[in-house]
Amino acid sequence: MPEVLEVESFRRAAEAVVGRRVKAVTHADPLVVDASVADLVVDRRILAARRHGKVLTLDLGANRRVEAAIDLHFGMAGRIVVDGRSPIDELVYAASDDDRWLRFGLLFGRGRLVISDPRRFARVTPSRDGAGLGPDVWSVDRRTFRARLNGRRGPVKATLLDQSVVAGLGNMLVDEILWRVGIDPRRSVSTLTPEEVAEIHATTKRVLEQLDRRGGSHAGDLSVEHRRRGEFCPRDGAELSRGTVGGRTTFWCPRHQG
Ligand SMILES: [Zn+2]
Structure with a gap:
């Protein structure tokens, strides 16, 4: 199950798409992806990839001005795959890179970011900006x-x-x-x-x-x-x-x- 360490490795992987403009949302599993997400991301650039606890937040906008943000939750077995590569070995979760497990995708002019999740507990929602969460365990004093x-x-x-x-x-x-x-x-x-x-x-x-x-x-x-x-x-x-x-x-x- 992805914990803070795995989500931090997902965040580092997502750094690769900072600066890219989202052309389309793909593979949007309605159980995983909130219906409002596509409108928040399409035609906007990824400005930052942030993490709080087990939540990865992508800031989006134009000219460095943040206009929208989405939260990625990875559930029991979700993994991020950026441009065909995942920071987490698929053997760790006995997950597969099979296209059937793709629940969410951001398509860019070059490359893509997807969530692969055989269990379907991942969630993609408008960002709640840490509401309801305690302080991040890695940085809490x-x-x-x-x-x-x-x-x-x-x-x-x-x-x-x-x-x-x-x-x-x-x-x-x-x-x-x-x-x-x-x-x-x-x-x-x-x-x-x-x-x-x-x-x-x-x-x-x-x-x-x-x-x-x-x-x-x-x-x-x-x-x-x-x-x-x-x-x-x-x-x-x-x-x-x-x-x-x-x-x-x-x-x-x-x-x-x-
Ligand atoms: Zn002992």
Whole structure:
């Protein structure tokens, strides 16, 4: 599932179309693409590709003046493909570059940008400019991060997954972060000490920088190969626990995460 790291790689790929004028919208799956999007983009130039959490926003207009903006949400398995290339290996999501999975396309005089999504959970809408989202997890400072968690209830994992608290984290990253910090994902967020919150914040930054270099959310130390029943903690060898936390399949170490 695309998390902040994957969407940042989509944003970098979309930089290639900045300056290009949209000739037409293609492959507009009505379930994925809001009906008003074509009118917002056709005959306008892409002026910028921005990211907030897991949302990629394209600014459009003329002569550097922004006249419209659209949000791209990638859902469970959406990927961006620019001029025939995607920054995400199709094997990672077991997705295909088959034309049947194309749900949205921007056709330029030269080249195109498309969303490929076998699951159809991607969405393309007029931009909401971050409304309803917490601060972006990659840039949020420690004081703001602490303030966002303050006064919350419920499992720490569910809180970190809540995009209105802090935007960008998904299932794989949260499991990796809590495993590294040594905090049980089921623990109530209200029991975290200020030191633990600071540690989660610092570890999140480290994990994002490191996994960005390694190629994505799947490249953590508690990576895909350990996310199976009967696997062992890479740190201390305890058998990993598996359960549903925050509505998501969760892995944690019963020995060092407390
Ligand atoms: Zn362990």
